[in-house]
Amino acid sequence: MKFFRSFFIFSAFLILLGACEEDVENQIADLEAFVSRNPVHKGDVWLEVKGWGDLGWAPTILVFGTFDDMAVCEELREFYKTVSAKTWRCRPAN
Numbered sequence: 001m002k003f004f005r006s007f008f009i010f011s012a013f014l015i016l017l018g019a020c021e022e023d024v025e026n027q028i029a030d031l032e033a034f035v036s037r038n039p040v041h042k043g044d045v046w047l048e049v050k051g052w053g054d055l056g057w058a059p060t061i062l063v064f065g066t067f068d069d070m071a072v073c074e075e076l077r078e079f080y081k082t083v084s085a086k087t088w089r090c091r092p093a094n
Contacts (some may be wrong), residue, residue: 032059035093040064044093045073049086062093 047061073090
């Protein structure tokens with residue numbers, strides 16, 4: 001249950017991040033730099049979406065704190081493939 005609570009909190013954060021579209025590239029770069037410098041544990045993973053505006057690949061969800069973050073990310077990627085026509089991938093965050 002903690003995972004889903006963290007997931008929804010982080011998703012809400014990213015929605016707020018996207019609300020200021022003119023600075024979104026800088027905000028994403030700042031967020032990625034923060035995550036790289038402050039890992040929850042080795043193996044945190046970004047779920048990214050391709051085609052978010054002109055940004056190319058955009059980090060969407062940070063998966064962290066699970067036994068196997070990459071496996072959880074792959075499960076999320078498979079789910080999002082069923083509900084979205086966009087392309088998704090998992091990428092190590094740190």
